[in-house]
Amino acid sequence: MEVIVNKEKSLFSIKKITLDELDTPGAICVRAGELFQTGLWARFKEQFGWLPVPLGITFQNTYVTLLVLVRDLGYSLNLGYVPMGPLFPEPEEEKADFLISLAREISPFLPRPVTFLRYDLPWGREGE
16 A cells, blocks of 8 residues: 655655565665664564554655554553664755654554654764
């Protein structure tokens, strides 16, 4: 299922994928060696109450897989968490706008409304 949110202003094309698709040899998380964006990590976190949501996202002709983990915090609050993602090249400008747009566009794919979305970004890590 592919959904494009607000087609006129959409920056991303997004589709749901399977956990196995996170681990295909062509998946960017595999090429980047990023454990926290793999199906293995999703299955591990699922054992501790997290709900994995694997997505395929295209932005400016670049396709990446993205693992979003969702957890119920109680009191009708849900946390969305993107560990070491997204694996797009770091935007040169307007990083906040990029991440806010991505958050808005992935929200229809999440199984329940998310009150907070946390990104642990892979950008600007030492040695890169």
